[in-house]
Amino acid sequence: xxxxxxxxxxxxxxxxxxxxxxxxxxxxxxxxxxxxxxxxxxxxxxxxxxxxxxxxxxxxxxxxxxxxxxxxxxxxxxxxxxxxxxxxxxxxxxxxxxxxxxxxxxxxxxxxxxxxxxxxxxxxxxxxxxxxxxxxxxxxxxxxxxxxxxxxxxxxxxxxxxxxxxxxxxxxxxxxxxxxxxxxxxxxxxxxxxxxxxxxxxxxxxxxxxxxxxxxxxxxxxxxxxxxxxxxxxxxxxxxxxxxxxxx
Amino acid sequence: xxxxxxxxxxxxxxxxxxxxxxxxxxxxxxxxxxxxxxxxxxxxxxxxxxxxxxxxxxxxxxxxxxxxxxxxxxxxxxxxxxxxxxxxxxxxxxxxxxxxxxxxxxxxxxxxxxxxxxxxxxxxxxxxxxxxxxxxxxxxxxxxxxxxxxxxxxxxxxxxxxxxxxxxxxxxxxxxxxxxxxxxxxxxxxxxxxxxxxxxxxxxxxxxxxxxxxxxxxxxxxxxxxxxxxxxxxxxxxxxxxxxxxxx
Numbered sequence: 001x002x003x004x005x006x007x008x009x010x011x012x013x014x015x016x017x018x019x020x021x022x023x024x025x026x027x028x029x030x031x032x033x034x035x036x037x038x039x040x041x042x043x044x045x046x047x048x049x050x051x052x053x054x055x056x057x058x059x060x061x062x063x064x065x066x067x068x069x070x071x072x073x074x075x076x077x078x079x080x081x082x083x084x085x086x087x088x089x090x091x092x093x094x095x096x097x098x099x100x101x102x103x104x105x106x107x108x109x110x111x112x113x114x115x116x117x118x119x120x121x122x123x124x125x126x127x128x129x130x131x132x133x134x135x136x137x138x139x140x141x142x143x144x145x146x147x148x149x150x151x152x153x154x155x156x157x158x159x160x161x162x163x164x165x166x167x168x169x170x171x172x173x174x175x176x177x178x179x180x181x182x183x184x185x186x187x188x189x190x191x192x193x194x195x196x197x198x199x200x201x202x203x204x205x206x207x208x209x210x211x212x213x214x215x216x217x218x219x220x221x222x223x224x225x226x227x228x229x230x231x232x233x234x235x236x237x238x239x240x241x242x243x244x245x246x247x248x
Numbered sequence: 249x250x251x252x253x254x255x256x257x258x259x260x261x262x263x264x265x266x267x268x269x270x271x272x273x274x275x276x277x278x279x280x281x282x283x284x285x286x287x288x289x290x291x292x293x294x295x296x297x298x299x300x301x302x303x304x305x306x307x308x309x310x311x312x313x314x315x316x317x318x319x320x321x322x323x324x325x326x327x328x329x330x331x332x333x334x335x336x337x338x339x340x341x342x343x344x345x346x347x348x349x350x351x352x353x354x355x356x357x358x359x360x361x362x363x364x365x366x367x368x369x370x371x372x373x374x375x376x377x378x379x380x381x382x383x384x385x386x387x388x389x390x391x392x393x394x395x396x397x398x399x400x401x402x403x404x405x406x407x408x409x410x411x412x413x414x415x416x417x418x419x420x421x422x423x424x425x426x427x428x429x430x431x432x433x434x435x436x437x438x439x440x441x442x443x444x445x446x447x448x449x450x451x452x453x454x455x456x457x458x459x460x461x462x463x464x465x466x467x468x469x470x471x472x473x474x475x476x477x478x479x480x481x482x483x484x485x486x487x488x489x490x491x492x493x494x495x496x
Contacts, residue, residue: 021269029405031398060398103417145416150279150308157277157408160401161416164409168393169351196486203493205486221482225473234469238444238453245451246494 007167009118010109011037012159013077015134016125018044024057024065025156026123031061032160033167039069039077044125057156074122074137079187082117083109084223086138087158088129089151096220099141102165108140109166117183121162126155136219137186139226184232189222192232195239196222202246255415257366258357259285260407261325263382264373266292272305272313273404274371279309280408281415287317287325292373305404322370322385330365331357334386335406336377337399347389350410354418356388369410374403432480437470440480443487444470450494 012030017023017040027038045051049070058065071077078084090099100108112119122138124130129152135141144153144161153161184192196218197211227235260278265271265288275286293299297318306313319325326332338347348356360367370386372378377400383389392401392409401409432440444466447453475483 025402025405028398028402032392032394032401032405034395057402059402060400102412144280144412146280147282152308153280153408154273154276154305154307154404156402157273157280157405160405161408161412164350164392164412165417168409169413199490200486203486203490205489217482221479224476224479228472231469231472234465238448238451241453242447242451242490242494246490 006113007034008036009113010035010166011039011081011118011120012163013039013041013074013120013122014043014155015041015074015122015130016044017123017155018126019155020045020051020055021057022126022155023068024055024059024061026159027055027058027061027065027068029156029160029163031058031064033163035163035167036064036067037069038064038067039071039120041071041074041077043070074134075186075190078120078122078137079185079190080118081120081186082183083112083119083140084122084138084186085109085119086122086130086135086141087162088124088135088141088143089146089153090141090143095135095141097135097138097141097223099143102142102144102162105142105162106166106169112183115182118185120186121166123155123159133216136216136223139223181228181230184227184229188229188232188236189227190219192227192236192239193218193222195236195243199239199243199246202243254361255282256284257361257364258283258414259287259329259366259368260411261287261289261322261368261370262291262403263289263322263370263378264292265371265403266374267403268293268299268303269305270374270403271316272303272307272309274407275303275306275309275313275316277404277408277411279306279312281411283411283415284312284315285317286312286315287319287368289319289322289325291318322382326368326370326385328366329368331360331367331388332370332386333357333367334370334378334383334389335410336372336383336389336391337394337401338389338391343383343389345383345386345389347391350390350392350413353390354414357414358418369414371403371407432475432477436477436480436484437467437475440475440484440487441466441470443484443491447487447491447494450491 012035014026030038052065055065109119124134197215260283262274278286300313303313357367372382445463
């Protein structure tokens, strides 16, 4: 029995977009391919959200732009999501997460949606793309197979190509509703990261100067684990107890 | 073995584009996916070709824009081509040519190129797309599978999606050396399990009667995580420190 892709569980997140034309172009591509949930993280535009009504490039997607969520941080934006997919050119990076070529992404997305997951597709700002810190919130990274000589795509075009692959092109895959456990949300993972950090401090594991580096590594480590929700709750329970005992 | 597409025999033709930003965006997508031959038919812009140097959206494709051919008519533009592919939304048309969905186009293009053919991919003006007369020069028509409620794509995005399908997606993908990390040994996992168990006891998390059940669950949990050796060692380091602090 083919799985229907529930496009209401697939969100687009734009981190610090600078050019309103690109926000509009992203929204238009979303409307073309049937998506509706757009979040903008820390938009550069100082007149946000008033300027939304001026975005001319969102042809046929005006409502979608008006309903766009706005958050200050990426961590807030992905809190509800069970699979966070970072996008970008990885030519000059050595990512720690698995890198998936866009043509291979659809089965992964469909599997996640079939298990009741919620997916964020995250795009960085025009000039530099996602930072290493942004990427550390991603479970996997996706790369569009472009030419090495000219790898960097325009933001609106990158969104269109990704959504074409995931929502336009994708045919129903023959998969069965499986009994895989529900994955932990990014919010729960972040809670776990904070708790581990408190443990590090309480046990004086982490010299103050190392904390930033540790938090980054820790976030990556937790993403790699792809914890189930149940396992995440168990681990939280134990660590809370340990922390309590350490402090009393 | 995938067929090597000779991208020098695949041209993009824009018929009467109105917005220079879109010419630039089309050129940028061509550079992203390794194409170089652009023809503009009867551009609306009266300052053509002088204005070409002002096109800011052609990031990394400035030379491609400068070398763009210009013709007055579509028939001139396609004169050398053996396969002319018209693009557009066909919702309100009854085309006489075969219509191919974009996901099915690559094999047709590859066959034509393998026979030494030359292909034109033709895009219409922003507002109305290709006219019936324009379409009459096409051998086949291609349709991007968009939502019926919002079928019409932005020109630059449509070019990007088509070229991704034909040139990006088909390209053998050299995955980045995201060298899979060495997995943790079973011995290391067992060490970790013991340490977590000691933590449970030291923090009085585990009532004595529950210990057996916990150990079992814990082992299963640790196996599910499929820790890398590096992550396992890091986690061991932290937990040893926590345990030490708990006991002193």
